[in-house]
Amino acid sequence: MATNKTEYPKYKKGISIKDLYLDPNNPRLPNYVQGKNEDEIISHMLLEESTLELMQAIGKNGFFQGEQLLVIEKNGKYVVVEGNRRLTSVKLLNNPKLAKVQNSLVQKIWEDAIYKDDNIIELPCMLFENENDIHDYLGYKHITGIQPWNLRQKAKYLTYLKERNFPKQSIFTASFDLRKMIGSKQDYVNRILVGYQVYVKIKEKAFFKIKNLNDEGFYFSYIADSLRHTNISKYLGVNLDSDNPLEQLELKKLENWTTWLYKPIEVKGRVTTRLKGKSDHLNKLNAILGNEKAKEQFIKNDSTLEEAYTYTEDYHLIFKNSISNSISELKRANSITDNLESFYENLEEDLKNVIRLARLINSAKQELTKNEFEGDEL
Numbered sequence: 001m002a003t004n005k006t007e008y009p010k011y012k013k014g015i016s017i018k019d020l021y022l023d024p025n026n027p028r029l030p031n032y033v034q035g036k037n038e039d040e041i042i043s044h045m046l047l048e049e050s051t052l053e054l055m056q057a058i059g060k061n062g063f064f065q066g067e068q069l070l071v072i073e074k075n076g077k078y079v080v081v082e083g084n085r086r087l088t089s090v091k092l093l094n095n096p097k098l099a100k101v102q103n104s105l106v107q108k109i110w111e112d113a114i115y116k117d118d119n120i121i122e123l124p125c126m127l128f129e130n131e132n133d134i135h136d137y138l139g140y141k142h143i144t145g146i147q148p149w150n151l152r153q154k155a156k157y158l159t160y161l162k163e164r165n166f167p168k169q170s171i172f173t174a175s176f177d178l179r180k181m182i183g184s185k186q187d188y189v190n191r192i193l194v195g196y197q198v199y200v201k202i203k204e205k206a207f208f209k210i211k212n213l214n215d216e217g218f219y220f221s222y223i224a225d226s227l228r229h230t231n232i233s234k235y236l237g238v239n240l241d242s243d244n245p246l247e248q249l250e251l252k253k254l255e256n257w258t259t260w261l262y263k264p265i266e267v268k269g270r271v272t273t274r275l276k277g278k279s280d281h282l283n284k285l286n287a288i289l290g291n292e293k294a295k296e297q298f299i300k301n302d303s304t305l306e307e308a309y310t311y312t313e314d315y316h317l318i319f320k321n322s323i324s325n326s327i328s329e330l331k332r333a334n335s336i337t338d339n340l341e342s343f344y345e346n347l348e349e350d351l352k353n354v355i356r357l358a359r360l361i362n363s364a365k366q367e368l369t370k371n372e373f374e375g376d377e378l
Helices: 038-048 051-061 084-094 103-112 131-143 151-165 171-182 186-204 220-226 230-236 251-262 279-289 292-299 305-312 315-335 347-377
Strands: 010-016 020-022 069-074 077-082 122-128 265-267 270-272
Touching (some): 020 038, 020 084, 038 051, 038 084, 051 084, 051 103, 077 084, 077 122, 077 131, 084 103, 084 122, 122 131, 151 220, 171 186, 186 220, 186 251, 220 279, 230 251, 230 279, 279 292, 279 305, 292 305
Parallel strands (some): 069 122
Antiparallel strands (some): 010 122, 265 270
């Protein structure tokens, strides 16, 4: 049923918190909390949603009347579609015993609060007839508007909007209409939607059983940024322009990608991963996957990212730049010798190494020249 814009939304100056309920189907909630009871939602809010800080702020300053909760009426109850963290904070200020986790911190905040118990028993709300109207508004507010969610939450919400509004359209086609709803670019919407499908595949595979990797520890931005790179997308078998973008997806290669980014390895006594999700690492991975020799070094020979990346560059240029950089540094060292009161202990040995390396390089050059002449004679 379409919302009557002349009647809805309706401003309610105060609805008792006893009649306000957290939304168990809030798209922002992770899957393991979806559909759960209020106790479990409150626990999640306390552990993951910075609710303690908000509870403390409301307890000190009161509830700002301009921040109405967005609600719908279901079976005589008011379900909060937008504002669950604020509602959780107020519920805890009225009854700290609702906290099943972070108990001592909640109790301390409650004890120090000015606004609690009977000070906040009602909250201002905007009552909507149709839940979809709230979701359309949230799509703009939280995806491209003034209060953005994290990227995984955006992706999940965009997927929800796509399935609700354009269930029969391909992602590529639906992204043209979705971009208008949220005020964003089509290629961004398309990439985020496809990325969420990739994320679901990884999740279905239990994150490829990588130790300690789970829903909350997975950075969706790694997928979104990776799919911006042509060679990475091609390696994974993802085609952003296709009606079925994951038709050629190769799970083994997706496992490789996930492992590079998330599987812990020890390097020189430090725990790290082969690949970081930052832009320069993804740029280098993209170059590596576009070069067969570099790709072989990285995947088959387990070379580091930097080692494999050297195979994508012009060796002649690398060699020339290395020699030039060495000369520049030696000139710099020579220019400050008059300012030194003494020289470090191993200087003589280091200088011998410089001479030895120079002779080796020159010897290699002479050998190459000799071979070239011999080739000419033949």
